[in-house]
Amino acid sequence: MANPTVDKLKTLALRFADKVAVAITAVLCLVFVFLAVSKETIDTTPDRVSEIANQAQQNINRQQEESAIVSKIEEDGMVLQDFGPQVAARESTKVDVRQFALARAFVKAEPGAGLIRDSVNDALLAPYELIATAGRGGMPFAVRDEAGNLVPPDPDEKKSSMSGMAAMYGMGESMMPGMGSGGMGGTSKKNVRQEQLAERQENVSTKKSQAAIAGAAGLPIPEEEEDTSASTAPVDFKTEVRGQRWVAVVGLLNNKQFRERYATALKVPVESPESHPDYKRIELSRQSFDPVTSEWSSWTTVDPNTLNDMVADVAFEEDPTVELTPDPVRLDPIVAFLPYLSAGYWAGVHHAQLIPPDKLRELLAEKEEQEENLPMGGMMGMMGMMGGGRGGMSEAGMMESMMGPGMGGMMGGRSEMGMMGEMGMMGGMGMMGMGMGMGRPAGAGPEHMTEEDIVMVRGLDYTVEPGTTYRYRVRVVVSNPNFNREDVAPGVDTAAREISGPWSDPTDIVRVPADVSIFALNPARGGYSEDTVVFDVAAWDGNTGSLVVSTFPTAPGEFVGRPAQREVAVEGEDRPQSKVINLQSRQLVLDTMGGQTPVQNLGLPSTFELPAVVAVLRPDGTIALHNQSSDATDEQLLFMRESYRLSISNELNKKNRGNDIGMMYGGMMGGSF
Numbered sequence: 001m002a003n004p005t006v007d008k009l010k011t012l013a014l015r016f017a018d019k020v021a022v023a024i025t026a027v028l029c030l031v032f033v034f035l036a037v038s039k040e041t042i043d044t045t046p047d048r049v050s051e052i053a054n055q056a057q058q059n060i061n062r063q064q065e066e067s068a069i070v071s072k073i074e075e076d077g078m079v080l081q082d083f084g085p086q087v088a089a090r091e092s093t094k095v096d097v098r099q100f101a102l103a104r105a106f107v108k109a110e111p112g113a114g115l116i117r118d119s120v121n122d123a124l125l126a127p128y129e130l131i132a133t134a135g136r137g138g139m140p141f142a143v144r145d146e147a148g149n150l151v152p153p154d155p156d157e158k159k160s161s162m163s164g165m166a167a168m169y170g171m172g173e174s175m176m177p178g179m180g181s182g183g184m185g186g187t188s189k190k191n192v193r194q195e196q197l198a199e200r201q202e203n204v205s206t207k208k209s210q211a212a213i214a215g216a217a218g219l220p221i222p223e224e225e226e227d228t229s230a231s232t233a234p235v236d237f238k239t240e241v242r243g244q245r246w247v248a249v250v251g252l253l254n255n256k257q258f259r260e261r262y263a264t265a266l267k268v269p270v271e272s273p274e275s276h277p278d279y280k281r282i283e284l285s286r287q288s289f290d291p292v293t294s295e296w297s298s299w300t301t302v303d304p305n306t307l308n309d310m311v312a313d314v315a316f317e318e319d320p321t322v323e324l325t326p327d328p329v330r331l332d333p334i335v336a337f338l339p340y341l342s343a344g345y346w347a348g349v350h351h352a353q354l355i356p357p358d359k360l361r362e363l364l365a366e367k368e369e370q371e372e373n374l375p376m377g378g379m380m381g382m383m384g385m386m387g388g389g390r391g392g393m394s395e396a397g398m399m400e401s402m403m404g405p406g407m408g409g410m411m412g413g414r415s416e417m418g419m420m421g422e423m424g425m426m427g428g429m430g431m432m433g434m435g436m437g438m439g440r441p442a443g444a445g446p447e448h449m450t451e452e453d454i455v456m457v458r459g460l461d462y463t464v465e466p467g468t469t470y471r472y473r474v475r476v477v478v479s480n481p482n483f484n485r486e487d488v489a490p491g492v493d494t495a496a497r498e499i500s501g502p503w504s505d506p507t508d509i510v511r512v513p514a515d516v517s518i519f520a521l522n523p524a525r526g527g528y529s530e531d532t533v534v535f536d537v538a539a540w541d542g543n544t545g546s547l548v549v550s551t552f553p554t555a556p557g558e559f560v561g562r563p564a565q566r567e568v569a570v571e572g573e574d575r576p577q578s579k580v581i582n583l584q585s586r587q588l589v590l591d592t593m594g595g596q597t598p599v600q601n602l603g604l605p606s607t608f609e610l611p612a613v614v615a616v617l618r619p620d621g622t623i624a625l626h627n628q629s630s631d632a633t634d635e636q637l638l639f640m641r642e643s644y645r646l647s648i649s650n651e652l653n654k655k656n657r658g659n660d661i662g663m664m665y666g667g668m669m670g671g672s673f
Contacts, residue, residue, distance in 0.1 A: 137344020
């Protein structure tokens with residue numbers, strides 16, 4: 001039940017509260033008006049303000065005696081300090097300025113949070129325009145004993161070795177005939193071989209030290225591992241030639257776009273050395289084709305350490321003149337070095353888009369001069385390869401055939417590549433190594449860098465198997481510029497020493513020839529039966545790397561090829577020697593068709609020539625068909641046939657082989673030399 005008193009108060013407040021508030025407000029307003037009216041007015045005039053300002057200006061401009069100022073300062077307790085004696089007393093104290101050095105160089109601050117580096121993982125690029133080419137040859141390797149030490153050469157063999165391979169490197173007092181110092185294949189009298197021996201021995205002697213640095217960055221190298229006295233006195237060693245198969249993969253990398261992306265991520269100017277990626281190596285991944293199931297295998301990365309081990313004891317590198325691209329576009333970490341070939345030739349190891357136009361014109365001029373001295377058979381074979389069966393070719397047509405369809409604008413659009421730059425040969429073996437040390441210091445660039453917009457990548461896969469078809473893809477591995485750094489955005493990887501870029505698009509298929517390969521050419525004529533077909537048999541010796549190509553007419557029921565006496569090039573000998581070569585393919589001809597076929601009621605000659613088609617039984621029990629239309633123009637056959645001809649030919653300077661073979665097979669290899 002409600003309280004009566006409370007109800008009365010509530011009713012009273014609702015009825016009279018607003019009237020009370022208005023009354024109080026009116027009373028306050030009257031009080032404030034009375035106070036304002038009764039307040040005395042401020043007696044301030046413009047003249048009075050001007051007078052006060054003039055007095056202030058006079059006080060400011062009034063001159064005071066210095067003694068009065070000093071007296072006033074002393075009265076206030078401010079005494080002048082005698083700093084001179086104090087500084088002189090402290091001069092005897094030595095201070096180490098390194099204690100006050102900055103951990104990092106000054107950087108220009110950005111608005112907001114400041115300079116924060118981003119991740120470069122998404123900035124990495126993949127190589128493009130890849131070309132894969134199969135090759136085989138013989139490489140000189142250093143011989144080691146069971147303990148892993150280099151074996152000195154035999155005294156009786158040293159003289160022979162000097163007259164052969166080593167003589168090509170300028171070991172003698174004069175150069176070989178036709179090898180002028182300014183020629184494409186010439187070398188100077190400088191002892192290149194001894195320089196390579198010294199470099200090779202130095203690499204071997206510091207192998208443990210390099211491994212220690214890579215495995216424990218920042219740790220001091222033990223004194224017992226710093227002994228480099230052995231590298232000061234080069235020691236000759238025994239060499240042996242071993243056959244080696246490979247697939248060369250060359251491509252292009254947009255170094256300019258790489259730098260622009262780095263500069264954005266790392267917050268540095270694109271002109272800064274820090275914008276250069278620290279390329280460490282390229283990695284190859286491949287698929288192999290199974291002819292039985294007609295399927296490709298899964299992608300498998302070729303182990304870089306395995307490749308390094310396979311070429312660790314390569315005795316010599318190729319003469320630098322074999323390289324057709326300028327030095328600045330070849331950075332050692334991403335361009336595999338070319339071992340010296342005592343047998344065979346390098347092909348497909350230069351990307352045509354990076355060869356300077358002047359070099360191309362020079363090679364064309366040399367090729368035309370050599371063609372004038374070639375036998376008719378060799379020249380016809382060469383022209384067939386260059387023109388692809390077409391008629392006469394102009395210089396422009398020849399250039400298109402050699403360089404491939406991607407070279408249409410190179411002559412006009414890449415004239416700047418004619419500048420060789422100021423970098424010079426970088427030398428070294430270009431071994432694939434692991435990233436070492438801390439993150440890159442501020443303002444410092446990598447060891448290998450270039451200002452070129454486009455650079456070349458080159459990988460050599462020495463683990464291929466004969467008679468196998470592959471396709472490849474490539475990626476670039478770089479040193480992580482954010483390794484062990486703290487000025488990075490959240491989520492940036494600072495723990496990895498190296499980071500890998502994306503994989504490239506796959507190359508076209510590349511077939512590694514079998515050690516003994518057969519090619520159906522044409523139906524035999526003359527005293528042979530109608531079902532006899534002429535085969536070319538190419539036999540490669542895996543022990544020495546030498547190649548022999550010979551022709552054998554074969555009828556059904558016969559094996560293609562047989563042991564025969566043929567001329568072969570021998571290392572250390574000036575002329576080829578005749579030896580018995582096993583050209584037996586172990587492939588049996590089952591049936592043939594083709595040749596002269598009668599034609600009736602067509603108004604044509606009485607017979608018509610059909611290409612030969614041959615069914616052969618392979619050693620593994622499978623049956624294969626050989627067609628003259630494809631075999632006679634097979635790229636591998638043309639390359640092997642010309643390689644063999646050049647290896648036993650006295651008409652061409654053998655030291656020019658790298659340039660000759662590159663010119664003759666550049667277009668065939670799809671834009672690479």
